[in-house]
Amino acid sequence: MEVEEEVRRIVDQVKELHDSATSFVSASSQEELSLRQRSSVVDASIRRLHSTLVSDKHLDPKLFDKLEEDLQRARCLLADGDTSSFLPFKPQGRFVRMFLGPVNVRASRKDIQLKVKEEYNSYRDRTALLFLVFPAILLTLRSYVWYGCLPAFPVQLYEAWLLFLYAGLVMRENILRANGSDIRSWWLYHHYCAMAMALVSLTWEIKGQPNCVQKQKGVRLFLQWAMMQGVAMLLQNRYQRQRLYTRIALGKAKRMDVVWGETSGVDGQLWLLCPILFTLQGFEAYVGLQLLRTALTGVVAEWQVLICGILLVVMAIGNFINTVETLMVKSRF
Amino acid sequence: MEVEEEVRRIVDQVKELHDSATSFVSASSQEELSLRQRSSVVDASIRRLHSTLVSDKHLDPKLFDKLEEDLQRARCLLADGDTSSFLPFKPQGRFVRMFLGPVNVRASRKDIQLKVKEEYNSYRDRTALLFLVFPAILLTLRSYVWYGCLPAFPVQLYEAWLLFLYAGLVMRENILRANGSDIRSWWLYHHYCAMAMALVSLTWEIKGQPNCVQKQKGVRLFLQWAMMQGVAMLLQNRYQRQRLYTRIALGKAKRMDVVWGETSGVDGQLWLLCPILFTLQGFEAYVGLQLLRTALTGVVAEWQVLICGILLVVMAIGNFINTVETLMVKSRF
Ligand SMILES: CC(C)(COP(=O)(O)OP(=O)(O)OC[C@H]1O[C@@H](n2cnc3c(N)ncnc32)[C@H](O)[C@@H]1OP(=O)(O)O)[C@@H](O)C(=O)NCCC(=O)NCCS
Ligand SMILES: CC(C)(COP(=O)(O)OP(=O)(O)OC[C@H]1O[C@@H](n2cnc3c(N)ncnc32)[C@H](O)[C@@H]1OP(=O)(O)O)[C@@H](O)C(=O)NCCC(=O)NCCS
Known part of the structure; x- marks a missing residue:
C-alpha cells in the first residue's frame, strides 16, 4: 500500500x-x-x-x-x-511583571532589538498625530457646533484612548529597557503619571448646561495640554529617529557613542529642540497651576481637578529637571 | 606593573x-x-x-x-x-501587538512554558480573593456605615482595579496562547468585554443623596456580579490547577490528553463544577437584564447602564454556550 x-x-x-x-x-x-x-x-x-x-x-x-x-x-x-x-538580566520592571507574568521580553538578537526600537518610534509617530488631531477636533466642535459645551461621551472616549496609549507606551519603554536602552527612569514615571491622569479624568464628571463654559474650564485646559503634548512628541520623535538612523548608519554600538562623543549633526538638533521643550514644559506647569486654582477657588470643587493639577505640576518639574540633566551629561563630552 | x-x-x-x-x-x-x-x-x-x-x-x-x-x-x-x-509561529494577537510591539512572547523551553501557566493560575487565585473581598466590604459598609449610599471614590477605585486586572488577565491569556495553550478564543473575548465594562463603569456617575438607594441600584448590581465572578474564578482555579498538576504528574503532553482521554479523577470534578457555573451564568444574565430594565424604565437613564447590561447578557450567553461546547467535546472521549 x-x-x-x-x-x-x-x-x-x-x-x-x-x-x-x-x-x-x-x-x-x-x-x-x-x-x-x-x-x-x-x-x-x-x-x-x-x-x-x-x-x-x-x-x-x-x-x-x-x-x-x-x-x-x-x-x-x-x-x-x-x-x-x-x-x-536586569530584573524586569514591576509593570511588566504585573501584566505579563514571568515572560522574558528580552530579544536575543541585535537586529530584533533594533526592530523593537524602530517600531516604538513609529508607534509614537502614529499616536502623536492623533494626540494633536483628536483634541483639536473636540475643541473646534465645542466652539462652532456645541455652543461652548463639550458633550461627555467624546471626551471620555478620548480619555480612555489616552489611558491605553500611555499604558502601551510605558510597556514598550519597559521592554526597551530590558533590551538595554539607557532611557532614564523618569520618562517611564512621566508616563505612569500621565496614565494616572487619564484614569482620574475618566471619573471626572463633565457637567453640561447651564453655565458649562465655566464648569468645563478644567476639561478644556486638559485638552489643551494634550495637544501640546502631541507637538512635543512629534518634535522629539523627529530628533530621536534621526539619532537612531545616524547610529545605525555609522554602525556604532550604543555605549560607544558616549565614549566617542555624540554624532555632532544630531547634537546640534538637540540645542534647537530644547528651547521648544522648555516652553512646552512651562505651559504644562501653567496648565497644572490653572487647574489647581480652579480646584481651590471652588468653581469646580472636584478632587479630580486637584489631582490632575498636582500631577501636571509634578510632571512639568520632573521633565524640566531631566531634560536639563540630559543636556548636562551630553555637554560633558 | x-x-x-x-x-x-x-x-x-x-x-x-x-x-x-x-x-x-x-x-x-x-x-x-x-x-x-x-x-x-x-x-x-x-x-x-x-x-x-x-x-x-x-x-x-x-x-x-x-x-x-x-x-x-x-x-x-x-x-x-x-x-x-x-x-x-501562530501570529500573536492584536492586543499583544498593540501593547508590546513586535516582541516575541513565546518561551523557548517547555519548563518556562509551564512556569508561565502556573504563574497565571496563582495570579488568578490572588485576584479572585480580592474580587470577593473588595465588593463585599463596599456592600457591607454601604448597609451599616454609609446609610445605603455608596460614596463614589472607593467604587471608582475598585473599577479602576478591575480594568487593570482584566487587562492583565487577557494579556497573560494571549501569551499562554502563543505558548501553545488550547484556550478557546471566547474566554479572551469574555475578558475584553469585562474590560470594556470596567471602563464604561468608570465614567458612570455615582449619584449621592437624596434617593440614592434607587439611583445606585445599577452600581449595587454591578458589585454583586463582581462578587459572583470571584466565586466562579475560585472554583475554576481549583479545578484547573488540579488538572495541570495531574497532567504534569502523569508526564503527559498536552495534546496527548485528547487522544488518550482525560484523566478521569479531574473529569469527575468537572461535572460537579458545571452546575455551579451554570447557576452563576444564570445570575450573570439576571443582573444584565436588571440593568437593562433599570436603564430602559428610566430610573437611571444613563447610557453606561444600558451598555453594561448588554455586555453582561452577551457574556452570560457566550459563557453558557462555550461551557456546553467544552463539555460536549470532553464527553466525546
Ligand atoms: C531631552 C531629550 C530630547 C533627550 O533625548 P536623547 O538625546 O535621546 O536623550 P538620551 O541620550 O539621554 O537618551 C537615552 C535613551 O533614552 C531614550 N529617551 C530619551 N528621552 C526619552 C523620552 N522622553 N521618552 C522615551 N525615551 C526617551 C532615548 O531614545 C535613548 O534610548 P537608547 O538608549 O535606547 O538609544 C528627550 O529626553 C526629550 O525629548 N525630553 C523631553 C520630553 C518632554 O518634556 N516631554 C513633555 C513636554 S511637556
Ligand atoms: C468549563 C470549564 C471548567 C472547562 O475548563 P477546562 O476543562 O480547562 O477546558 P478545556 O479543556 O477546553 O481547556 C483548554 C484550555 O483552555 C484553558 N481554559 C479553559 N477555560 C478557561 C477560562 N475560562 N479562562 C482561562 N482559561 C481557560 C484551560 O486551562 C486549557 O488550557 P491549556 O490548553 O493551556 O491546558 C472552564 O472553561 C470554565 O470554568 N468556564 C466557565 C467560566 C465562566 O463561565 N465564568 C464566569 C461565570 S459567570
Whole structure:
C-alpha cells in the first residue's frame, strides 16, 4: 500500500527530527550556560578592576587614563556585542511583571532589538498625530457646533484612548529597557503619571448646561495640554529617529557613542529642540497651576481637578529637571 | 606593573569571550533555521497526508483508523516535544501587538512554558480573593456605615482595579496562547468585554443623596456580579490547577490528553463544577437584564447602564454556550 508506506515514512521523519531537536536544544543550552557563566565572571572582574584602578593613588595619570579607556572599551564590547545576551538580566520592571507574568521580553538578537526600537518610534509617530488631531477636533466642535459645551461621551472616549496609549507606551519603554536602552527612569514615571491622569479624568464628571463654559474650564485646559503634548512628541520623535538612523548608519554600538562623543549633526538638533521643550514644559506647569486654582477657588470643587493639577505640576518639574540633566551629561563630552 | 597586566588579561578575555559568543550565535542560528525548515516541511506533509487519507474511500476502515492514529501521534510528537519551538509561529494577537510591539512572547523551553501557566493560575487565585473581598466590604459598609449610599471614590477605585486586572488577565491569556495553550478564543473575548465594562463603569456617575438607594441600584448590581465572578474564578482555579498538576504528574503532553482521554479523577470534578457555573451564568444574565430594565424604565437613564447590561447578557450567553461546547467535546472521549 502506498499510503501506508508514506505514513510510515512521515512517522520516521518526525522521530528523527525530534531527536535532532532534542540534542540541539540540550547542546545549545549547555553552551549557553557556560557562556553565561563566563560573561558574568568577566563582568565582575571588570568592575573589580575598575574600583582597584580608581582607588590606586600611586598610578601615573597618563597610564591611568589609558587603562581606564581600555577597561571602558572592554565593557562596551561585552555589553553591546553578541555577548550582551549572555550577561545577567536586569530584573524586569514591576509593570511588566504585573501584566505579563514571568515572560522574558528580552530579544536575543541585535537586529530584533533594533526592530523593537524602530517600531516604538513609529508607534509614537502614529499616536502623536492623533494626540494633536483628536483634541483639536473636540475643541473646534465645542466652539462652532456645541455652543461652548463639550458633550461627555467624546471626551471620555478620548480619555480612555489616552489611558491605553500611555499604558502601551510605558510597556514598550519597559521592554526597551530590558533590551538595554539607557532611557532614564523618569520618562517611564512621566508616563505612569500621565496614565494616572487619564484614569482620574475618566471619573471626572463633565457637567453640561447651564453655565458649562465655566464648569468645563478644567476639561478644556486638559485638552489643551494634550495637544501640546502631541507637538512635543512629534518634535522629539523627529530628533530621536534621526539619532537612531545616524547610529545605525555609522554602525556604532550604543555605549560607544558616549565614549566617542555624540554624532555632532544630531547634537546640534538637540540645542534647537530644547528651547521648544522648555516652553512646552512651562505651559504644562501653567496648565497644572490653572487647574489647581480652579480646584481651590471652588468653581469646580472636584478632587479630580486637584489631582490632575498636582500631577501636571509634578510632571512639568520632573521633565524640566531631566531634560536639563540630559543636556548636562551630553555637554560633558 | 601588576594592574596593567591584569587589565591586559581582562581585555584579552573579553575578546575571546566575544569570539566564542559570535561563533556560537551564528552556528546555533543556522542550525535553528534548518530545524525550522524541516519542521514546517514535515508539518505540511502530515497535513497533506491526513487529507489524502480522509478522501481515500477505498481504504480498509481498520487500516484507516490505525494510520489516523499514527499520524495523530506524529503530530503530537511534533507539536509537544522539543520540536515545538521550531514550528511556525501562530501570529500573536492584536492586543499583544498593540501593547508590546513586535516582541516575541513565546518561551523557548517547555519548563518556562509551564512556569508561565502556573504563574497565571496563582495570579488568578490572588485576584479572585480580592474580587470577593473588595465588593463585599463596599456592600457591607454601604448597609451599616454609609446609610445605603455608596460614596463614589472607593467604587471608582475598585473599577479602576478591575480594568487593570482584566487587562492583565487577557494579556497573560494571549501569551499562554502563543505558548501553545488550547484556550478557546471566547474566554479572551469574555475578558475584553469585562474590560470594556470596567471602563464604561468608570465614567458612570455615582449619584449621592437624596434617593440614592434607587439611583445606585445599577452600581449595587454591578458589585454583586463582581462578587459572583470571584466565586466562579475560585472554583475554576481549583479545578484547573488540579488538572495541570495531574497532567504534569502523569508526564503527559498536552495534546496527548485528547487522544488518550482525560484523566478521569479531574473529569469527575468537572461535572460537579458545571452546575455551579451554570447557576452563576444564570445570575450573570439576571443582573444584565436588571440593568437593562433599570436603564430602559428610566430610573437611571444613563447610557453606561444600558451598555453594561448588554455586555453582561452577551457574556452570560457566550459563557453558557462555550461551557456546553467544552463539555460536549470532553464527553466525546
Ligand atoms: C531631552 C531629550 C530630547 C533627550 O533625548 P536623547 O538625546 O535621546 O536623550 P538620551 O541620550 O539621554 O537618551 C537615552 C535613551 O533614552 C531614550 N529617551 C530619551 N528621552 C526619552 C523620552 N522622553 N521618552 C522615551 N525615551 C526617551 C532615548 O531614545 C535613548 O534610548 P537608547 O538608549 O535606547 O538609544 C528627550 O529626553 C526629550 O525629548 N525630553 C523631553 C520630553 C518632554 O518634556 N516631554 C513633555 C513636554 S511637556
Ligand atoms: C468549563 C470549564 C471548567 C472547562 O475548563 P477546562 O476543562 O480547562 O477546558 P478545556 O479543556 O477546553 O481547556 C483548554 C484550555 O483552555 C484553558 N481554559 C479553559 N477555560 C478557561 C477560562 N475560562 N479562562 C482561562 N482559561 C481557560 C484551560 O486551562 C486549557 O488550557 P491549556 O490548553 O493551556 O491546558 C472552564 O472553561 C470554565 O470554568 N468556564 C466557565 C467560566 C465562566 O463561565 N465564568 C464566569 C461565570 S459567570
